[in-house]
Amino acid sequence: MGVSQELLDILACPKCKGDIHLNESKNGLICDNCKLLYEIKDDIPIMLIDEAKPIEE
């Protein structure tokens, strides 16, 4: 099903509460502020700080 725009619109970074956006491969959500990637697995966005992956510069 993929992650819908409606869902993306109501998600925020759990750490800074700031905006997030889909990454290019559409398998994760990026918080530019915290430099964290929240993975999307089986169409479920995993918005947990402990599970987030740091983004390498």
Next chain:
Amino acid sequence: MKALVTGAAGFIGSHLCEYLIEKGCEVVGIDSFTDYYPRSIKESNIAGLKDCGGFEFVEASLIEASLAKLLEGVEAVFHQSAQAGVRASWGESFKIYTDNNILATQMLLEACKDRPIKKFVYASSSSVYGDTTDLPMRETSLPAPVSPYGVSKLAAEHLCRLYFKNFSVPTVSLRYFTVYGARQRPDMAFHRFFRWALEGKPIEVYGDGKQSRDFTHVSDIVEANWLAFEKASSGEVFNIGGGSRITLNEVIEIIKEMTGVNFEVRYKDVQKGDVRHTSADMTKAKEVLGYDPKISVEEGLRREYEWIKDFMRR
């Protein structure tokens, strides 16, 4: 109508989401997949929902999530998520209960202030009553939980009332009495009894089996949530039971007959936190909500048995 369901991948939450979708609601489900029981079971609970139009799901913790955004456009909150388990709530693990049952509820209530929410339905528990001999349990009785779990559920119930009195968050608490049915958690009695029977193992019972419960089928619980959304006055508490109270030994006899397995029953020590009897006085739920449980224990057990046979084949 747009609804937020917490604990959406859980036993009750997943049934509630399906019910709301059938009613034509948009549903946002949230679940943090705590490790109380395997993630794969919770994933299978929502497998059918994921392809439903109108259902969105996010894995998140109420303590961390940006709830303000998740609540955008939401008119009904069905707060089903909790750290379950009466017996596991002692000792060091109590912090998990204070976090997931009390703090998480407070944060959700806080986020609901000044929002156009029509009803916030909180899943409370008969465990708030404790081990009383004054049966049936009435909403007006003094709650005296005998487990840390019950304390955490009661604390959250009080928070719901407080947020109504002080901030007009339209909360309603439903005290569920021992819920069972398809997707019942693997640590719960009926699930274990059926599984052990089908595996040819003896059935282990805490206590002498003469303890009784007001068992409530999950479909009646789901219906009660909808009735609470539609009809309940805010700030109120309602008992939601199944309408008949039977002993575990009676349940075991039904399971023997249903499965055709003449299993051995082993009685073990009573666990701390367990109560002897529960029985819901449902006068208030009937009068105010029009709640009328429809599923008998025999019928509900048959439905759970059909589900568990399928579950064990997976």
